[in-house]
Amino acid sequence: MTTTETNTDPEALEPVVDPNAVSIVINGRQVTARKGDLIIKAAEDNGEYIPRFCYHERMSPVGMCRMCLVEVDTGRGPQLMPSCMFAVSPDMKVMTNSPIAKAAQEGVIELLLANHPLDCPVCDKGGECPLQDQSVSHGPGESRYIEEKRHFEKPIPISELVFLDRERCILCDRCTRFADEVAGDALIHFTHRGNLTQINTFPGEPFASYFSGNTVQICPVGALTAKSYRFKARPWDLEQAESTCTTCSVGCRITVQSSRDELVRYQGVDSDPVNWGWLCDRGRFNFESVGSGDRLTVPLVLTSSGHEPTSWNSALGSAARLIKDAITAGGANSIAVLGGARGTNEDAFAWARLAHDVIGTPNVSAQLADGLPIGLLALNRATIDEAASAATVILIAPDLKEELPVLYLRLRDAAEKHRSRIIEFTPKASGISRYAWRTVFYEPGTQAGAVATALGQADIAEQIAKGTVVIVAGRANLAESSAPTVAALLALTEALPQATVLPALRRGNVVGATQVGLRPGRGGLASLGILDAAASGKIECLILLGADPLGDVPDADLARRALAGARRIISIDTFLTGSSALADVVLPAAAYAEKSGTTTNLEGRVTRVAQKVTVAGTARPDWMIATELAQRLGAGLGFRSDSDITAAITEHVGGFEGVTAAVLDANPNGVIALAPNIDAINEPMVTLGDRNAYDYRLIVSRKLYDKAIVTTKSPSLAPLAGTSAVYVNPLDVTRIGSAVGAEVKVSSARATVILPLATDPSVQRGTAWVPFNQPGANIGELIDAAASVTDVRIESL
Amino acid sequence: MSRLNEDNVRIALETIARYPKARSAMIPLLHLAQQQDGYVTNEAMAHIGELVGATSAEVFGTATFYEMFKFKPVGKYLINICATMSCALMGAEQLMHHAERRLGIKAGATTPDGLFTLEHAECQAACTEAPTLQANYRYRFHVTPATFDALIDDLANGRLDAEIPPHGTVARIRQRIPADRVVGPRSPDDVTTAPEWMAVAPTASGGGQ
Numbered sequence A: 001m002t003t004t005e006t007n008t009d010p011e012a013l014e015p016v017v018d019p020n021a022v023s024i025v026i027n028g029r030q031v032t033a034r035k036g037d038l039i040i041k042a043a044e045d046n047g048e049y050i051p052r053f054c055y056h057e058r059m060s061p062v063g064m065c066r067m068c069l070v071e072v073d074t075g076r077g078p079q080l081m082p083s084c085m086f087a088v089s090p091d092m093k094v095m096t097n098s099p100i101a102k103a104a105q106e107g108v109i110e111l112l113l114a115n116h117p118l119d120c121p122v123c124d125k126g127g128e129c130p131l132q133d134q135s136v137s138h139g140p141g142e143s144r145y146i147e148e149k150r151h152f153e154k155p156i157p158i159s160e161l162v163f164l165d166r167e168r169c170i171l172c173d174r175c176t177r178f179a180d181e182v183a184g185d186a187l188i189h190f191t192h193r194g195n196l197t198q199i200n201t202f203p204g205e206p207f208a209s210y211f212s213g214n215t216v217q218i219c220p221v222g223a224l225t226a227k228s229y230r231f232k233a234r235p236w237d238l239e240q241a242e243s244t245c246t247t248c249s250v251g252c253r254i255t256v257q258s259s260r261d262e263l264v265r266y267q268g269v270d271s272d273p274v275n276w277g278w279l280c281d282r283g284r285f286n287f288e289s290v291g292s293g294d295r296l297t298v299p300l301v302l303t304s305s306g307h308e309p310t311s312w313n314s315a316l317g318s319a320a321r322l323i324k325d326a327i328t329a330g331g332a333n334s335i336a337v338l339g340g341a342r343g344t345n346e347d348a349f350a351w352a353r354l355a356h357d358v359i360g361t362p363n364v365s366a367q368l369a370d371g372l373p374i375g376l377l378a379l380n381r382a383t384i385d386e387a388a389s390a391a392t393v394i395l396i397a398p399d400l401k402e403e404l405p406v407l408y409l410r411l412r413d414a415a416e417k418h419r420s421r422i423i424e425f426t427p428k429a430s431g432i433s434r435y436a437w438r439t440v441f442y443e444p445g446t447q448a449g450a451v452a453t454a455l456g457q458a459d460i461a462e463q464i465a466k467g468t469v470v471i472v473a474g475r476a477n478l479a480e481s482s483a484p485t486v487a488a489l490l491a492l493t494e495a496l497p498q499a500t501v502l503p504a505l506r507r508g509n510v511v512g513a514t515q516v517g518l519r520p521g522r523g524g525l526a527s528l529g530i531l532d533a534a535a536s537g538k539i540e541c542l543i544l545l546g547a548d549p550l551g552d553v554p555d556a557d558l559a560r561r562a563l564a565g566a567r568r569i570i571s572i573d574t575f576l577t578g579s580s581a582l583a584d585v586v587l588p589a590a591a592y593a594e595k596s597g598t599t600t601n602l603e604g605r606v607t608r609v610a611q612k613v614t615v616a617g618t619a620r621p622d623w624m625i626a627t628e629l630a631q632r633l634g635a636g637l638g639f640r641s642d643s644d645i646t647a648a649i650t651e652h653v654g655g656f657e658g659v660t661a662a663v664l665d666a667n668p669n670g671v672i673a674l675a676p677n678i679d680a681i682n683e684p685m686v687t688l689g690d691r692n693a694y695d696y697r698l699i700v701s702r703k704l705y706d707k708a709i710v711t712t713k714s715p716s717l718a719p720l721a722g723t724s725a726v727y728v729n730p731l732d733v734t735r736i737g738s739a740v741g742a743e744v745k746v747s748s749a750r751a752t753v754i755l756p757l758a759t760d761p762s763v764q765r766g767t768a769w770v771p772f773n774q775p776g777a778n779i780g781e782l783i784d785a786a787a788s789v790t791d792v793r794i795e796s797l
Numbered sequence B: 001m002s003r004l005n006e007d008n009v010r011i012a013l014e015t016i017a018r019y020p021k022a023r024s025a026m027i028p029l030l031h032l033a034q035q036q037d038g039y040v041t042n043e044a045m046a047h048i049g050e051l052v053g054a055t056s057a058e059v060f061g062t063a064t065f066y067e068m069f070k071f072k073p074v075g076k077y078l079i080n081i082c083a084t085m086s087c088a089l090m091g092a093e094q095l096m097h098h099a100e101r102r103l104g105i106k107a108g109a110t111t112p113d114g115l116f117t118l119e120h121a122e123c124q125a126a127c128t129e130a131p132t133l134q135a136n137y138r139y140r141f142h143v144t145p146a147t148f149d150a151l152i153d154d155l156a157n158g159r160l161d162a163e164i165p166p167h168g169t170v171a172r173i174r175q176r177i178p179a180d181r182v183v184g185p186r187s188p189d190d191v192t193t194a195p196e197w198m199a200v201a202p203t204a205s206g207g208g209q
């Protein structure tokens, strides 16, 4: 799949007439374009650049700026036409730089500059500005305008993240088109008219889109600037490297940019199979956490007076001793490794070798009891492209807008452009419900039944019969065990054997880490089993690989008992989290952009991640820590660099045979590697007990912004987390006998928390929704990881 | 506070029902809001967005495109004095100076009693009758300082109430279409086959007309 074969079949060499080829003449040169191509694109594909501002390949053309005027002759004599608005036609003659075309282009620049403030010296865009560049390349070089320019209040914040300078705006409609067409958040719009036309939000209603940062990137002038980057650097000071965002498992391609060895910005890269150039704001702006002053920079060991900084030598010595002691005390099985989904494939592989081969424990898991069994990865895998072009997409997944934002954009696009119909199974409305063809609400725990009923309906059956089906599968509700979702997924795959599955697991490299070996060995425990074992004192040494069970495991009590019950804890982390604060040894890890390697997204797509800045303090990449520990445990892994490990993965991991360094270099969009040797998913046990006096079935799900460490340590994103509240259907408020905004008691059989009451009409009656890991009371206190569902009582105080 | 009131919500829903796409009712609903409060309030724009399925920003963007929608309170009577060429030649500037003196405000402002707002306007398409003005978009032709003063007196004393309703009232008679007479137009997106009226009976020669 990853090699291109030279075709030697003589028949293939016969000239084929391409029905989509259109022959046109550009600047006197005969070239071939594709049917339906806009002139501006056909010209570009054939090496003739036509200046433009409003045209953007990923959005519909609007002909707003007139910069792309060229002379076009379709047989009726040459006419000036905006080349972004007309498709090629056979034998069309295009003149991009005839005297008339040039005069028109110069005129447009002169007009655009009539009101442009030309404050380039203090503008973030200066040096990478299409207006600057094209004024030089296609402008008249001087202006006849001497009048006073139009004035607006200089930059106004249009959201927590983005500033707008209306004086600089050339009204190209890119940001507004993006907001409406791509993101579906039409919260900015042209307002007023004529000379006063401007971009703005509704008064008092900010541009609070999860995708707002993209507008800064596509604005062709410095009108939109990002709070995190304003006045931080000049383009000519920037260094950059292409990489992949690992904030979630969509794996958007990005350029990581730094100035003076400090990360200052990520820009989206247009990867056709993945992100089309777009990023979510969480992924775009969380680079700030890498340079946070709170990063762990030296190893820590727990002493009687708390954590003390120490040398790597002594810390690694202590860690190795803890592991050896554990083996002596309880055997290798008393050691468990949890985490690794935040690192590279190389980190994961080195740790998998250390855990499975050197230590010899099968108790390894890259998940944190909030995903699905890894057998999910053994199902026939779909790609994002396949999902976004399938006739039917079935979602039995978390709210994609909150958890896998750019996958949401791709599926939204598929629905909006009428390529796909979405059938969504969900306990409450999600971001994509607006675009779904059918949204089937189910009461938590009953999704398998909901699926069976829906599949039996004539219109749904008819829709499914129309073509390919892709199932997007993940855990929609953290107050449920994974069992009900697995049951529904198996019901779907049994009924639709041809369907392929896109796993909606969330953490950046969870798929890669699992595929290269950070998963339970024979007879080994998965994440929930590890936590249970630790809680019952069966784990001598728990190794946390960038994992923070206290923050991420839905069952708060279990997480607490597990950390208390593990005799020793070794934590490898970038920050001192709630969990690493309890560790006996804390080893500072290199963060994203501080190490190179490869990562694997939810499709199984392997891409390179790049190092751009020096590590914080003495931090080291996870793989290096694994290698050193292995050495101290008497077995060298033999890795001297991350590329050694990339090669070892190619050699040893099934499915990764073709993923060589050369192939990765040749394919910046990555290559798909699936793990063929993961065991199939087991039939789960769903037990829905009696509700008794607990009237509400609980739904707990994640929001894009929460208390995750990289968010809280990114000053731009930190204020965006909401607050915790319990949401019920408006019709249930009176039943509770309380009022919206008032504090109520939410109790399960296990515990009680106090939360403000809120309403959301998309929450079904008899259910209650609480966002996970938000500032405020911890809803995890109520969740029992072993129970299929969580029922709660809500009482006024 | 200044969302559409109950009566107007009823009218709004009736209006929306006439269009194949709810959004198409945005402008009529903005007029309704302006009629209710004399200007279009932010609350009304947000409310209209909810009613037609648009974001507040989209309603705001559409509304601010139009000069005749006001977003700040205006006087009960909005006086627009034309300042374009024909009127300018016929003394519009002097008329404006006179108006400013008479009302004691500058163009663009509202009298402290909230009765009059004075504005410059572009050509009102009555150039042969220059200079012209409009009071709540009702014409006055060949205006002189004296007829201007008389108009202001009449308006202030309510003598013109029958002709000139308060600002925002486009027409006193609202078109109501009984449910059984609504055409029920379809959205262009929903038209997938040739409409019935297009069907042509085949003739002997095999062609239609």
Ligand code: SF4
Residues within 6 Å of the ligand: A168, A169, A170, A171, A172, A173, A174, A175, A176, A199, A215, A218, A219, A220, A221, A223, A224
């Ligand atoms: S702010 Fe930028 S992207 Fe938006 S319309 Fe103005 S110039 Fe275009």
Ligand code: SF4
Residues within 6 Å of the ligand: A245, A246, A247, A248, A249, A250, A251, A252, A275, A278, A279, A280, A281, A282, A283, A284, A404, A405, A406, A407
């Ligand atoms: S969708 Fe995921 S991978 Fe893409 S930018 Fe956002 S966090 Fe990063």
Ligand code: FES
Residues within 6 Å of the ligand: A051, A052, A053, A054, A055, A062, A063, A064, A065, A066, A067, A068, A069, A082, A083, A084, A085
């Ligand atoms: S690029 Fe064609 S009009 Fe703007």
Ligand code: FES
Residues within 6 Å of the ligand: B082, B083, B084, B085, B086, B087, B088, B122, B123, B124, B125, B126, B127, B130, B132
């Ligand atoms: S110029 Fe005043 S009405 Fe035409």
